[in-house]
Amino acid sequence: MQRQSRYLRQNWRTVPCTHFHAFSHCVWSLAWGLPPCIAGAANPVYFSTNGEYYQVIDTHVTWQTARDSAAAASYQGVPGRLATVNSQAENDFIVSIMTGVNDSYWVGGFQDHSAPDYSEPGGGWRWITNEPFTYTHWRPSPVEPSNFGGNEDFLEVIDSSQNGYWNDLASNSVLSGGYIIEYTPEPSSSLLLGIGVCAALLRRRWVARRTV
Ligand SMILES: [Ca+2]
Numbered sequence: 001m002q003r004q005s006r007y008l009r010q011n012w013r014t015v016p017c018t019h020f021h022a023f024s025h026c027v028w029s030l031a032w033g034l035p036p037c038i039a040g041a042a043n044p045v046y047f048s049t050n051g052e053y054y055q056v057i058d059t060h061v062t063w064q065t066a067r068d069s070a071a072a073a074s075y076q077g078v079p080g081r082l083a084t085v086n087s088q089a090e091n092d093f094i095v096s097i098m099t100g101v102n103d104s105y106w107v108g109g110f111q112d113h114s115a116p117d118y119s120e121p122g123g124g125w126r127w128i129t130n131e132p133f134t135y136t137h138w139r140p141s142p143v144e145p146s147n148f149g150g151n152e153d154f155l156e157v158i159d160s161s162q163n164g165y166w167n168d169l170a171s172n173s174v175l176s177g178g179y180i181i182e183y184t185p186e187p188s189s190s191l192l193l194g195i196g197v198c199a200a201l202l203r204r205r206w207v208a209r210r211t212v
């Protein structure tokens with residue numbers, strides 16, 4: 001019981017509802033006035049290429065709800081956010097962990113109508129993290145982004161049934177899949193200490209050479 005309580009204290013925001021602790025976890029959360037577990041949450045999966053974790057949430061919500069829910073989630077003390085996709089390898093990984101069939105999932109891309117480069121359908125796309133929106137994987141046929149209906153400003157990634165392609169979609173769309181959370185761990189304090197020591201040693205050698 002003690003072990004279970006510790007597990008829940010560490011993971012209450014991301015424990016999957018399908019987890020065998022789910023029922024007691026939800027009761028525990030309600031008793032303490034905390035948000036319940038995330039409906040449809042799979043376990044976060046580690047991506048060794050960038051050292052980050054990604055979590056598939058199979059729940060049918062709008063992009064804004066997905067953004068807010070992802071920002072409220074945490075895993076092992078690391079805050080979550082909607083995933084941003086910066087390479088083919090990252091897109092491939094995200095698609096590989098999607099749990100449904102013929103599904104699609106929200107990620108953290110949106111169209112900023114106030115951006116200087118805004119135009120429909122392909123201008124002014126941004127990530128919620130302000131990372132450069134350089135890598136893209138829009139569907140080539142039918143061509144996306146399409147701004148179909150005049151209000152498609154949010155990014156979904158379609159599963160492997162459509163090669164992980166991207167599509168712009170309206171904010172109030174509720175997807176057949178859900179959304180993807182990304183957790184970016186901070187560099188550990190020991191790593192930062194190691195970098196600092198190396199920098200100090202290199203500087204000492206550089207100063208010693210200059211004084212020879
Ligand atoms: Ca649009």
Ligand SMILES: [Ca+2]
Binds near residue numbers: 145147148167169
């Ligand atoms: Ca579209």
